[in-house]
Amino acid sequence: MARRKEHTHEQIKTMAIEAVVMHLQHDNIETLSLRKVASLIGYVPSTLINIFGSYHYLLLAVSEQTLAQLANKLSLEMNDNPLLNIQQMATIYSEFALQNRRCFRLVFELSMPDDQPLPIAHLSLIKSLFGLVESQLLQYFPEADSQKIEMMSRVLWGAIHGLTSLALDGKLFEEQSCLQDMLISHVQSYIAGMSIKKEFTCY
Known part of the structure; x- marks a missing residue:
């Protein structure tokens, strides 16, 4: 479930970037997606779209x-x-x-x-x-x-x-x-x- 009120946009941005970096430490970029990043940090994809575009x-x-x-x-x-x-x-x-x-x-x-x-x-x-x-x-x-x-x-x-x-x-x-x-x-x-x-x- 999305945790829309728990973090600021800047915090979510940092969390998403860190999630991608952590993933790339052990796997390829091809196995990653916006939906997967959102899931890793406990948000829905639309939240990341609003922040990153x-x-x-x-x-x-x-x-x-x-x-x-x-x-x-x-x-x-x-x-x-x-x-x-x-x-x-x-x-x-x-x-x-x-x-x-x-x-x-x-x-x-x-x-x-x-x-x-x-x-x-x-x-x-x-x-x-x-x-x-x-x-x-x-x-x-x-x-x-x-x-x-x-x-x-x-x-x-x-x-x-x-x-x-x-x-x-x-x-x-x-x-x-x-x-x-x-x-x-x-x-x-x-x-x-x-x-x-x-x-x-x-x-």
Whole structure:
């Protein structure tokens, strides 16, 4: 039976998001539905529709929470060495993905219906994540303009995400411990390559 007066909308929102996260710790998103989430928290589906708008936007809220948690982890323990910071961020990124496999996948597999744009809050989180990388690259390449730094951050992190995704799928065909070595090798090689290019290119 629905417990319509027991919680505020914000509390129900939190409960629903937590229910999805708990489910994804042991099962796939395909086995979940709006009705099941509502049942898990003791409400009817229409209550969640009133709060989130649709099941899709409930999943988007889970995705946003995952991005926020990732951003929080990536922003910790920065030092004065941008190369080491980027290497550490790559390691934290992969560890977070491996520890939160299904929530991490949801972030990148969830698409907006009917080509609708992502909500501003979601876009802001993505921008803040890249901003962490860009701030470190700017320390390493202070002569580069913002457009160049933005491009470099996407190229650098695209490969980090690719290696992480392959590890999630078990497609690296290497021991899991080798992932960290691969990530560090990529970061070092990319930064070294761009440093050499900097000597011959005016930003």
